[in-house]
Amino acid sequence: MSHLHLLPFESWSLWVVFAISLLGLAYAMFLRGQVMAKDKGDSKMQEVWNAIREGADAYLGRQLKTILPLIVVFAVVLFLSVYVAPPSAEAAERFPGATPDQLKLYIGLGRMVAFIMGAFFSLTVGQFGMRMAVQGNVRVSAAARHSFSEALKIAYRSGTITGMLTDGLGLFGGTVIFMFFGMAAPDALLGFGFGGTLLALFMRVGGGIYTKAADVGADLVGKVEAGIPEDDPRNAAVIADLVGDNVGDCAGMAADIFESYEVTIVSGLILGVSLVAITHDVKWIIFPLLVRGIGVLSSVIGTYLVRGKDDGTGDAMASINKGFYSSAVISLIAFAFLAHFYMHEWRAFWSVGVGIALALVLDELTKFFTDTHYSPVKEIAAATKTGSATLILRGLVVGFEAGVWQTIVIAVTILASVLIYWGMDTIYVLYGVAMTGIGMLTLTGNNV
Numbered sequence: 001m002s003h004l005h006l007l008p009f010e011s012w013s014l015w016v017v018f019a020i021s022l023l024g025l026a027y028a029m030f031l032r033g034q035v036m037a038k039d040k041g042d043s044k045m046q047e048v049w050n051a052i053r054e055g056a057d058a059y060l061g062r063q064l065k066t067i068l069p070l071i072v073v074f075a076v077v078l079f080l081s082v083y084v085a086p087p088s089a090e091a092a093e094r095f096p097g098a099t100p101d102q103l104k105l106y107i108g109l110g111r112m113v114a115f116i117m118g119a120f121f122s123l124t125v126g127q128f129g130m131r132m133a134v135q136g137n138v139r140v141s142a143a144a145r146h147s148f149s150e151a152l153k154i155a156y157r158s159g160t161i162t163g164m165l166t167d168g169l170g171l172f173g174g175t176v177i178f179m180f181f182g183m184a185a186p187d188a189l190l191g192f193g194f195g196g197t198l199l200a201l202f203m204r205v206g207g208g209i210y211t212k213a214a215d216v217g218a219d220l221v222g223k224v225e226a227g228i229p230e231d232d233p234r235n236a237a238v239i240a241d242l243v244g245d246n247v248g249d250c251a252g253m254a255a256d257i258f259e260s261y262e263v264t265i266v267s268g269l270i271l272g273v274s275l276v277a278i279t280h281d282v283k284w285i286i287f288p289l290l291v292r293g294i295g296v297l298s299s300v301i302g303t304y305l306v307r308g309k310d311d312g313t314g315d316a317m318a319s320i321n322k323g324f325y326s327s328a329v330i331s332l333i334a335f336a337f338l339a340h341f342y343m344h345e346w347r348a349f350w351s352v353g354v355g356i357a358l359a360l361v362l363d364e365l366t367k368f369f370t371d372t373h374y375s376p377v378k379e380i381a382a383a384t385k386t387g388s389a390t391l392i393l394r395g396l397v398v399g400f401e402a403g404v405w406q407t408i409v410i411a412v413t414i415l416a417s418v419l420i421y422w423g424m425d426t427i428y429v430l431y432g433v434a435m436t437g438i439g440m441l442t443l444t445g446n447n448v
Contacts (some may be wrong), residue, residue: 017289021171021175024165025168045142052243074115091106091181114177126252130251291442299443302443331442352439352442
C-alpha cells in the first residue's frame with residue numbers, strides 16, 4: 001500500500017478495519033452454528049417447516065436464474081462505461097506509465113469487478129439471510145414452548161447473522177477497493193455501489209410483489225372459496241404466503257439494508273478522497289472506515305446483552321433495545337476518542353453522533369406507531385368496532401402521520417449535519433451529511 005502514502009497509524013488502522021470485516025463474517029458463521037444446533041421441534045412442526053423451506057429454496061433458485069444473466073449484462077456495461085466516464089486524474093497517478101488505452105482497461109476492469117462484488121455481496125446477504133430466517137423460525141417455535149429467553153436468543157441471533165453479514169461484506173468491499181485503488185477509488189466505488197443497488201431493487205421489489213400476491217391468493221382461495229381457516233397448512237397458498245413473508249421481510253429487506261450500508265460508505269469514501277485533494281490528509285478517508293469498524297465491534301458486544309426473562313414479564317423489544325442502546329453508547333465513546341486523538345476536530349464526531357441519534361429516534365418513532373401499548377395501534381383497533389371504512393381511514397391516517405414525523409426527523413437531522421460544517425467549503429458540508437448517514441447505519445449488525 002505504498003501508493004497511499006499513509007502514516008504508520010493509518011496503515012495499521014486500515015489493516016485493523018480489514019481484519020474487523022473478516023471478524024464480522026466469522027462471527028456471523030459462529031452465530032449460524034449456534035442457531036443450527038438448536039432443536040427443530042416435533043414431527044408436525046418439521047413437516048410445516050419443510051414445506052416452507054422447500055418453497056423458499058424454489059423461490060431463491062428461480063430468482064437466481066433470473067438475476068445472473070442481468071448481472072453479466074450490466075457488468076459488461078460497467079466495463080464499457082470508461083468510454084463515457086473516462087478514468088480520473090487520480091487513476092493516471094495510481095497507474096503511472098500506463099497508456100490511455102491501458103488505463104481504460106484497468107479502470108474498466110476495476111469497475112466491472114467492483115460491480116460484481118457489490119451485486120454478489122447483496123445477493124449473498126439476501127439469500128443467506130432468508131435461509132437463516134427459515135432455519136430460525138422452526139427453532140424459535142420449538143424453544144418458545146419451554147423458554148421465552150431461549151426463543152428470544154435464537155430469534156435475535158438469527159437476525160444478527162444477516163446484520164453481521166451486511167457489516168462484514170460492506171466494510172470488506174469498501175476497504176479492499178480503497179487499499180487497491182487508493183485515491184482512484186471513486187472510479188471503482190461507483191461500480192460497487194451500483195451492484196448492490198441493482199440487486200436490492202430486484203430482491204426488494206420482486207420479493208414484495210411475490211409476498212402480496214401469495215397473501216391475497218391464500219385469502220381468496222382458502223377463506224373465501226374453500227372456507228379453510230386463516231393460516232391453515234392444508235391450504236397450499238398459505239405455505240406460499242409464509243414463504244412470501246420470508247421473501248419480502250427477510251431476503252428483500254436484507255438486500256435493501258446492505259445497499260444502504262454500502263452506498264453510505266461509498267459516498268463517504270468518495271467525498272473523503274475529494275477532501276484529501278484539498279487538505280492532503282488521508283484522515284478523511286480512514287475515519288469513515290474506522291467508524292464502521294467500531295460499529296461492528298460494538299454490535300458484537302451488544303448481541304450478548306440481549307437477554308429475556310422466563311418469569312412471564314419478558315419484553316422482547318426492551319431486551320433488544322438494551323443491546324442496541326448499549327452498542328450506541330460504546331460507539332459514541334469510541335468515536336469521541338477517535339475524533340480527539342486522530343481527527344483533531346470534533347465536527348466529524350458530531351456528524352456521526354447526529355446519525356446515531358437519528359437511528360435511535362427512528363427506532364422510538366417506529367415503536368410508538370406500531371406497538372400495541374401506544375395510542376396509534378389502539379385507535380386502529382377501536383376503529384374496527386364501527387366498520388371497515390373507519391378502520392381503513394384510521395389505518396391510513398396513522399400511516400401518513402408516521403411518515404410525516406419520520407420525514408421531519410430526517411429533515412432536521414440533515415439540517416443539523418449541514419450546520420455542523422456551515423461556513424466551510426461545500427465538500428466539507430457534503431462530507432458531514434455522508435458521515436451522518438454512516439453513523440445512522442453504524443449499528444446495522446445488531447439492528448437487523
